[in-house]
Amino acid sequence: MSDGTLYIGQKRYSSWSLRGWLAVRLAGLDVEEMMIPFVRPGPTPAIATLSPNGLVPYLEHQGAKVWESLAICDYCAEFEPALWPADRIARAHARSISAEMHAGYRDLRMAMWMNLGRDFSPHGRTPGALANIARIEALWADTRARFGAGGPFLFGAQFTAADAMFAPVVARFLGWGPELTAESKAYCDAVRAHPLVAEWYDGAAAEPDSMLVEDYETLK
Numbered sequence: 001m002s003d004g005t006l007y008i009g010q011k012r013y014s015s016w017s018l019r020g021w022l023a024v025r026l027a028g029l030d031v032e033e034m035m036i037p038f039v040r041p042g043p044t045p046a047i048a049t050l051s052p053n054g055l056v057p058y059l060e061h062q063g064a065k066v067w068e069s070l071a072i073c074d075y076c077a078e079f080e081p082a083l084w085p086a087d088r089i090a091r092a093h094a095r096s097i098s099a100e101m102h103a104g105y106r107d108l109r110m111a112m113w114m115n116l117g118r119d120f121s122p123h124g125r126t127p128g129a130l131a132n133i134a135r136i137e138a139l140w141a142d143t144r145a146r147f148g149a150g151g152p153f154l155f156g157a158q159f160t161a162a163d164a165m166f167a168p169v170v171a172r173f174l175g176w177g178p179e180l181t182a183e184s185k186a187y188c189d190a191v192r193a194h195p196l197v198a199e200w201y202d203g204a205a206a207e208p209d210s211m212l213v214e215d216y217e218t219l220k
């Protein structure tokens with residue numbers, strides 16, 4: 001008997017689910033994974049009626065109900081404090097960049113949606129998406145320069161909640177191939193090689209064709 005359920009969308013498409021799933025797995029919570037495939041046009045009725053904000057990821061764990069990926073990261077950090085950097089100043093930075101991710105980059109998200117099974121390069125380079133990418137690259141470079149010594153992730157050797165929050169951005173970059181600095185590419189490669197990220201990609205590849213969503217398979 002597990003301690004609860006993590007509700008997610010298709011691994012191929014659900015960028016926010018990836019964040020919540022990584023946090024839950026990094027914290028080692030013993031929860032069932034329940035996938036509710038998106039239907040289009042949305043919202044997906046089974047998700048809309050289940051989760052308080054009508055969205056996934058949504059976590060039920062030991063009586064707690066947690067929605068919004070950043071809140072799931074914080075909840076998971078109660079069980080695995082290393083999800084955030086131990087140092088106060090690094091932790092403040094990690095929370096700030098994670099909150100910025102959570103609240104922003106809408107142009108990037110609209111122009112370069114996550115589809116782990118497609119190579120959409122060289123499309124999606126709208127002015128807004130490129131502006132978001134420039135900001136993300138600057139933020140990654142600054143974070144790595146200040147806190148990343150000793151490992152390939154944003155805060156060094158430890159894959160933190162901040163890396164979980166940016167993992168879907170990495171997936172978008174790998175799928176749409178925008179021009180990136182060598183440093184950004186190295187960070188993307190490190191995230192893609194993380195065993196949990198690799199496990200998510202494997203799960204996406206194993207999803208049946210019946211879960212494909214035409215809207216996310218074709219360029220607009």
Ligand SMILES: N[C@@H](CCC(=O)N[C@@H](CS)C(=O)NCC(=O)O)C(=O)O
Pocket residue numbers: 009013014015016017038039042043044045047054055056057067068069070102
């Ligand atoms: N801010 C939310 C965003 C969650 C979100 O937008 N989830 C999308 C999927 S990635 C969703 O559930 N969509 C419902 C639908 O498409 O029917 C979070 O951080 O969890």
